Amino acid sequence: MSSDSTSASVPGNSDGEFPRAFYATIRLVDGFTDVTGKLIALSMLFLVVTISYEVVMRYGFGAPTIWVYESSFMVNGAAFMLGAGYALLKGAHVRTDIYWENYSERTKGIVDLISYLFLFYPAMIIFMLISIDDAWHSYETGERSQESVWRAIMWPFRATIPLAAVLLMIQGISEVLKCWYQVRFGREFVHKEKIEI
Template structure:
C-alpha cells in the first residue's frame, strides 16, 4: 500500500504543478489576446501569427490541464446525484469510472493519435494560412501528452478510490471526492 500511496502522491504533484503552470499560460494567453485586439482596433493591423499563437495556447491549455482538472475535481459530473452519495459509493463510482471509461478512452486517444502526430512530425506540418506558424506538429504533440497525463491522474484517482474501498489508513489525505 505504501508504494501505491507514493505513486498517487507523485502523480498528484505532477498534475498539480502542471496545472499551476497552465494558469500562467492562461494569463499569457489573455495578454496576447489583448495585444491582438489593441493592434486590430487601435492601429488597424492584424497578425495571423498572433492569432494562431492564441489558438495554440488555448489548445495546449486544455490538453495539459485535463489531468489537473481531474485532480481538483473540477471536471464535469452529474453533481445532483453524486453529491448526495456516501464516500464509499463515490469511491465505487470513481474506481469503476476510471477502469471502465477513463482508461479505455485515454488508451484509444493515445493509440489513435500516435500515427497522426508521427505523420505531422514527418512532414513538419505547418499552417495553411499564408504567414501562419509552421509548428502545427508541435501542437499536435500535446494530444498524446493529454492522454498520458489524464490517464496517470485517473490511475491516482483509482488508487485513492481503492484505498477508500479497502479502508486503508493511507487514504486520510488522499480522497479527492469526499
C-alpha cells in the first residue's frame, strides 16, 4: 500500500471531503469479503482430504468411492464461483493492461466507475435472477446429478451461482466507492498488487 493510499483510507485526512460513512462502508464491505473469502478457501481442505481418501481407497484397497468424484467437482466449482468476490477485492480479475497503464489515476477511476455502474451491476443482476430461477427449479423438481450412481442432489450446487452474484455485488459497493474516491482525488484508494489467487 502506498503512503497516499494509507492516508486516504483514514477518515478525517487532510483532504477531509470524502464522507466518513464512505470509509466505514468500504471497511465493512472489504472486511466481510475478506472473511467470506477465507471461509470459502477452507473448502480446499475438504478437497485435499476427500481426494487423498479416494486415492488410498482406490489404489491401496481396490475399493473406489462413488461420491468423491462428484463431491470434489461440486465443491471446487462452488469455491471458484463463491470466491469471485474475494478475487475482486484483491484485484485478481483479468484486466487488459496494454492501454490501462497509460491512463491517469483519475481516468482509471472514471473508466472503472462507468464499467461498474453500466456493465457490472446490470450483468450481475441478470445473472442472479436467471440463476435463482434455475436453482429454484432444481429444488422444486428434486433434480439429481446424472454423473454417477451417487446421484447427488443438485440444488445446493446450483444455488452457489446466485449467491456468487450477490457476493460480487456486495464487494462491488466498495469498489464503486473506491472508484469515486479515485475520480475525486486523482489517486487510488488502496493500491492493488495484481495478485493471482
